[in-house]
Amino acid sequence: MRSMLIHYAKLLGSSLVLLLVVVTILFVLLELAPGDPMRSLLGDAPASEAFRARMTAEFGLNDPVWQRYLTYLGNVLTGNLGESIVNRMPVTDLIVGRLANTLVLAVLAMAISTPVCFVLGAVAARTRRRWLDGLISGGSVALFSIPNFWLGLMLITVFSVMLGWLPATGSNAYGEPGIAWQYLILPVVCMAANDFAFRTRVMRSSTIEALSQDYIDTARSKGLSSDQVLWRHALPNAMLPMVTIIGLGVGSLLAGSVLVERVFGWPGMGLLMVEAINNKDNMVVLGVTIVLTVTILVANILTDITYGLVDPRLRARFSRPAGRAG
Template sequence: MLRFIARRGLTLALSLLVASAAIFAIVDLVPGDPASFMLGTGAQPDTLEALRRQLGLDLPWPVRYARWLGGVLTGDLGTSFTYRTPVAGLIAERMAVSLPLALLALGLAVVVAFPVGMLAAARRGRAADAAVMGATQVGIAVPNFWFAMLLVLLFAVNLRWLPAGGFSGWSDPVAALRALLLPSVALALPQAAILARVLRSALIETLGQDYIRTARAKGLTERQALRRHALRNALIPALTIIGLQFSFLLAGAIIIENVFYLPGLGRLIFQAITQRDLIVVQSAVLVLVAAVILVTFLTDLAYAAVDPRLRVRG
């Protein structure tokens, strides 16, 4: 197991190094000059050049990348061109919204998808299975921002049970959770539908294996065989989807964040792109890539915990 973890950890570190170089190069090649954006089109050439020297934009690409990477390794992500504050503080402030939102949405998706997927697999070909498949197809087809607006109309405008948007911070945890509830439900709907369909397919395939028939021949009911044997062996494709979904929810919730006016990481990246704040874009995207790679690493560990054979192969 230790060798398995060491191999995956080395892969994670190399992936982060390659990703950091790719992110810095791509962002650096984007047309436009941050100094010109900050000073405006009427800036004098000497003033523009002085600001470029102050921001370090006059240095060669390898030097700027080495400085940025050295700062990342020490926890210093630089200073925002626009906000003139440390980028690490900006990202931490926005992650305090995006991370709980992603975790809450993923938790809701798992809580809904697992019972629904198990029900559809246990009732394959029956009315319950057809109803679940129809509902999940609708859940996948409905855009989450449209569903979010329906939630706002129902629970915020008409019933007035929950706020329509905004986020007041974690000084009041109850108010913060109420602010995140509607966006998390909007994000969880399509993810729950996808996860339920994947789990159903994996369970149906597992239920056809010889060891399941043997377990039932020994006296286990269909429900017991499903819970004790089939579910664990069907978890690997479900874990893959869960890992991908968390990465998407963390990095791809920008539309929902704008619908509910949440100060999340997605909105920060969008604002930084429009303001040509390259240091914020580079650092925020690197944080998201690191989160995706870390989730993949944890998913690999979950694979090994669910199926010990993978540890031997690893």
């Protein structure tokens, strides 16, 4: 138990250090990027020098870079992500208003892709080197090679423009609150496609490896059918590596949401970040990055904990007395 607590303490410490590094690098890059934040606030409207000076002082843009950086870190530790220059409202409020929309896409995409990849990966391994395996494996490779933004554009072209079955952009009819299910289909399919293809390939490889183990031969010697051996013995063991893949998939889904939300005009954090980058609204960019990074780090920590619970080898390693380690 002690070794397990030490392991998770180190994992938490390394995650906090990684978060600090990400925030520092992005802060420096945003400071070096060309553009004038005041232009994003004022636009082309004429403004006196006194007004510009007052706005610059209000947002602390006259302070040295290192001072702004330390001030920002101190604010983040208290939960204050700053204020948007363009929207003149707290960054936290902007993110809270968009976070749910992004999570809806990510959760639905994961819920759809995960069970399907389990079944197709196992079937591909069961029919190894046959036409069905070639169809599933070849389709997965092709789907994995397609960029999300291109697939999104093709989905819009076919199902929105040519067939007129589904809306192309947005989350609901203009002026209507909430999310309509018709608006969910295309972005969810687009987000799930790339993730599903990768997981199917991993599941196939993991199942093939499980089918080659000695306990599979033992199960067959007891007279179990091939389907029983696959679904009752090989598949549960083949799913262990998928725990890590699913946890890491949270990061890829959230990262991919930036392009997907931009293509479909989905009002989530990805679209918020794109708008903030275009407007040089640095506080919003930093705030969205911090939330995404924290979400990914938490998902990785939970994945590590879950894997330790489901894998008996890790439980045995942690429960082994320190003097007998190795």
